[in-house]
Amino acid sequence: SRGWRNQAIAVVALAAALCAGWAQAALTEVYRFYHLDAGRHFYTASAAERDKVLNSYPRFAYEGVAFFAYPTQDPGTIPVYRFYHSGNGSHVYTASEAEKASILTNFPVYSYEGVAFYGEASAANGAMPLYRLYNSKLGTHFFTTSGAEANTAVSTWAWFANEGPVFFVRPGPGQPGSGLNIAPTASLSVATTQVNVGEMVNLGIGLPEAVAAV
Numbered sequence: 091s092r093g094w095r096n097q098a099i100a101v102v103a104l105a106a107a108l109c110a111g112w113a114q115a116a117l118t119e120v121y122r123f124y125h126l127d128a129g130r131h132f133y134t135a136s137a138a139e140r141d142k143v144l145n146s147y148p149r150f151a152y153e154g155v156a157f158f159a160y161p162t163q164d165p166g167t168i169p170v171y172r173f174y175h176s177g178n179g180s181h182v183y184t185a186s187e188a189e190k191a192s193i194l195t196n197f198p199v200y201s202y203e204g205v206a207f208y209g210e211a212s213a214a215n216g217a218m219p220l221y222r223l224y225n226s227k228l229g230t231h232f233f234t235t236s237g238a239e240a241n242t243a244v245s246t247w248a249w250f251a252n253e254g255p256v257f258f259v260r261p262g263p264g265q266p267g268s269g270l271n272i273a274p275t276a277s278l279s280v281a282t283t284q285v286n287v288g289e290m291v292n293l294g295i296g297l298p299e300a301v302a303a304v
Contacts, residue, residue, distance in 0.1 A: 117260055118207060122156035125149060130180050130230045135159060135207040157220065157235045158260040160208035166215075170257060172206035175199055180230035183222075185209055185257035209257035219255030226251065235259060 121140045123132040126149050133156060134140055143150050160167045170185045177199050183206055184190055193200050210217045221240040223232040227249035233256075234240050243250045 116161060117158040118161040119155045120157050120159050120207060120259070122153040123150040124153055126151055128179070128228075130178075130225070130228055131232055132181060133183065133206075133233060135161065156233070157218070163208050166210060167208040168211050168257065169205045170207050170209045172203040173200040174203055175229070176201060178229050180228070182231050183233065183256070185211070209259050211257065213258055216260070217258035218261060220257055220259050222253045222256040224251045224253055225249055235261075 118135050119137075120133055120135045123134075123143055124130075125132065131153075132143070132150065134143075140152075144152060159170070163169065168185050170183050171190050173182045173184075173193055174180075175182065181203075182193075182200070184193075190202075194202060209220070213219065218235050219237075221234055221237065223234075223240060223243055224230075225232060225247075227247075231253075232243065232250070234243075240252050244252050
C-alpha cells in the first residue's frame with residue numbers, strides 16, 4: 091500500500107541521515123602513554139594534555155594514537171567519563187551510567203574528572219570494541235582495541251582480568267576497519283622501581299573538576 095511504502099521510505103531516509111551524521115562527525119585522537127616505572131597506562135583526548143606530558147614528564151613513554159573517539163556528543167555517541175584514583179594515581183574510564191553512579195556513591199578514592207570524550211554504545215557502522223583489563227597487582231585498568239593485546243596480557247600476566255568491551259570507538263583515518271591499535275612502543279611489564287603518587291603531572295587540562303596525577 092501507499093502508506094507502507096511511505097513508511098519504508100521514511101525509515102530508509104532516517105537510516106541514511108544517521109549514517110551521514112556518523113560519517114560527517116569529527117573524530118579526535120585518543121593518545122596512549124606508558125609509565126616506565128609505575129607500569130600503568132594513561133589515555134587522553136586532549137592535545138594540550140598530551141604535549142604537557144611529552145614536554146615535562148620523560149618517564150611517560152608515548153605510545154601514539156590508541157584509537158579515535160568524538161570530541162562532542164554527535165548522533166549515536168555516548169559520554170565516556172574519566173575518574174582519577176587518588177591512592178594509586180591511575181585513571182578509569184566508563185560509559186556506563188550505572189558504573190559512574192556506583193563509583194561516585196561507593197568509592198570516594200575516585201575523583202570525578204568529567205567527560206573525557208564520546209564513544210559509541212555498539213559496533214554499528216564500523217565501530218570497534220574497547221576492552222578493559224583490571225590489573226589486580228596495581229589496582230589499575232588497561233584499555234586496548236586489540237583483542238590480541240588483551241589476550242596476551244591475560245595469558246602472560248596472571249594479575250590481569252579481561253573485563254570485556256566497555257564501549258566502542260573508531261579505527262579512524264588510515265585504519266579503516268582494522269580493529270587494531272597502532273602498535274605500542276612499550277610493554278606491560280612492571281619495573282621494580284615504583285614512583286610515589288603525587289610526583290607526576292596535574293593532568294586536569296581541559297577537564298572539569300580535574301585535579302589529577304598519573
